[in-house]
Amino acid sequence: MNDKPVVTRFAPSPTGLFHAGSYRAALFAYIFARQNKGKFILRIEDTDKERSRKEYEDNIIDSLKWLGLEYDEFYRQSERTEIYRKYLKQLVDTGHAYLSKETPGIAAVVGKDGEIRDEQVSRRSEVIRFKNPNKKVAFDDLIRGRVEFDTTELGDFVIAKSMEEPIFHLVNVVDDYEMGMTHIIRGEDHISNTPRQILIYEAIGAPVPMFAHIPLLLSSERAKLSKRHGAVPISSYREKGYLPGAIINFMALLGWHPVDDREVLSLPEIIEQFSLERVQKSGAIFNDEKLKWFNKQYISKSSDTDFVEHAKVFVPEWLSTSSTTFKKMLPLLKEKISAFSEITDLLGQGGELHFVHDYESVPADKLLWKKNPDREVARKHLQECRDMISKIEDNDQLSAESIKTSIWPYAEANGKGDVLWPLRMSLSGQDRSPDPFNCIYILGITESLKRIDSAIQSLS
RNA sequence: GGCUCUAUCGUCUAAUGGUUAGGACACGGCCUUCUCAAGGCUGGAAUCGGGGUUCGACUCCCCGUAGAGUCACCA
Numbered sequence: 001m002n003d004k005p006v007v008t009r010f011a012p013s014p015t016g017l018f019h020a021g022s023y024r025a026a027l028f029a030y031i032f033a034r035q036n037k038g039k040f041i042l043r044i045e046d047t048d049k050e051r052s053r054k055e056y057e058d059n060i061i062d063s064l065k066w067l068g069l070e071y072d073e074f075y076r077q078s079e080r081t082e083i084y085r086k087y088l089k090q091l092v093d094t095g096h097a098y099l100s101k102e103t104p105g106i107a108a109v110v111g112k113d114g115e116i117r118d119e120q121v122s123r124r125s126e127v128i129r130f131k132n133p134n135k136k137v138a139f140d141d142l143i144r145g146r147v148e149f150d151t152t153e154l155g156d157f158v159i160a161k162s163m164e165e166p167i168f169h170l171v172n173v174v175d176d177y178e179m180g181m182t183h184i185i186r187g188e189d190h191i192s193n194t195p196r197q198i199l200i201y202e203a204i205g206a207p208v209p210m211f212a213h214i215p216l217l218l219s220s221e222r223a224k225l226s227k228r229h230g231a232v233p234i235s236s237y238r239e240k241g242y243l244p245g246a247i248i249n250f251m252a253l254l255g256w257h258p259v260d261d262r263e264v265l266s267l268p269e270i271i272e273q274f275s276l277e278r279v280q281k282s283g284a285i286f287n288d289e290k291l292k293w294f295n296k297q298y299i300s301k302s303s304d305t306d307f308v309e310h311a312k313v314f315v316p317e318w319l320s321t322s323s324t325t326f327k328k329m330l331p332l333l334k335e336k337i338s339a340f341s342e343i344t345d346l347l348g349q350g351g352e353l354h355f356v357h358d359y360e361s362v363p364a365d366k367l368l369w370k371k372n373p374d375r376e377v378a379r380k381h382l383q384e385c386r387d388m389i390s391k392i393e394d395n396d397q398l399s400a401e402s403i404k405t406s407i408w409p410y411a412e413a414n415g416k417g418d419v420l421w422p423l424r425m426s427l428s429g430q431d432r433s434p435d436p437f438n439c440i441y442i443l444g445i446t447e448s449l450k451r452i453d454s455a456i457q458s459l460s
Numbered sequence: 461g462g463c464u465c466u467a468u469c470g471u472c473u474a475a476u477g478g479u480u481a482g483g484a485c486a487c488g489g490c491c492u493u494c495u496c497a498a499g500g501c502u503g504g505a506a507u508c509g510g511g512g513u514u515c516g517a518c519u520c521c522c523c524g525u526a527g528a529g530u531c532a533c534c535a
Contacts, residue, residue, distance in 0.1 A: 013535045147464070153463065190530095191465065261482080263485095281465080287471050294485095352496065420495090421495075423494080434497090
């Protein structure tokens, strides 16, 4: 489709923690580059020295790395002043830009209600403005089709505070040209910047790249996702124990959809099937519930090794001192959690697996099944179960399933509730817990027998 | 307010002139069941309004309406 190799970029300004809104633009640009065997460039737009912070830059880089979006080249605009000066000089020399004398102090600002009012601001007495040719500009957006603007109303906009301090529109265009960008894939909030930038491309004699403005991510209040409007930093999802694959999958499906109904897709699968033509035009609300569902899918599919690797962060003590017990809980944990941080809740006070490491003898009334609260029945079944369990060998072959095989026929013959409720209670002492077979498996035969004996005591 | 973009279930979306308007998340019911989940089955739920074009419009055009973005010496 193109003779030139594809080059895309992600150009964030390091003025806040990296969140889903900017991440999705990065993801789509990345996917498009990889799909076309092209280049993906990360460019830090830190020309605003007041607001740019190194910690935010680090946060962006760390998050991209964690998500596995590797970039082929890296630039920082604060290190490219000389390049911009060259273009600035060229623009001034050719009459496309000029040094403008300003009246410092007052600026017209458009308020939320559309009213224009004067505000006291700190302004330079001299800036560089672009000489607007005041004409109609049109471009064919890869997602939206033809978009036309009349640039007259834009006026002579500022492109630099001084020869050493260029600002957004200028640096953005110069860099995209210098770096050979073929496709500008960015958020829809940039669509109204595009005509100004096209004017600059033309003025510096650069070819205008293709544009693809992807729809915005919205908060639950339908406002552009931002720090102020519900944007959660990617790093905090990482801290909560979300998997990169789940986040990538979820984000890709916000605004894009494959041809079939499959939704759980790996990044390579997404890259293979992706097309800008199938990108939605309207904004999408970020739905935490569905992200959680995706994460659950990815956790339940994860290998034991991966699972332990992630779990380690949240329950380090379990993996150093009780790793055998922890491994026995693995299948249950995989089935129950939606994020790794939930392991802490499961094992903590009131959690379903709390009994594993904290146990007090269970009072008699709790041992009785509410549908048949007969002490003698419960005691008899517990004694029978105890005998069966004591015959089981605690070796490598032991599994919840094999324990079930030993006890199940007896439970079926004598009433599952009558047998299983007291058994499970004696082991866990909790209203909510895994089934008794898993309890025995996790606790081990010796500990299980100890707890059952104690329960039989309570019932005598 | 000017300019620009957008409009299918509550949410994410499929259907690019002919479908009983499909799927997923969430929600309800049922099954399974010793508790909690998971799982299986299942239900409710949408084409913003009005005009055209057409044998036929979710789909194309126009007008409304609504929402969003933007209007900095931020990016």
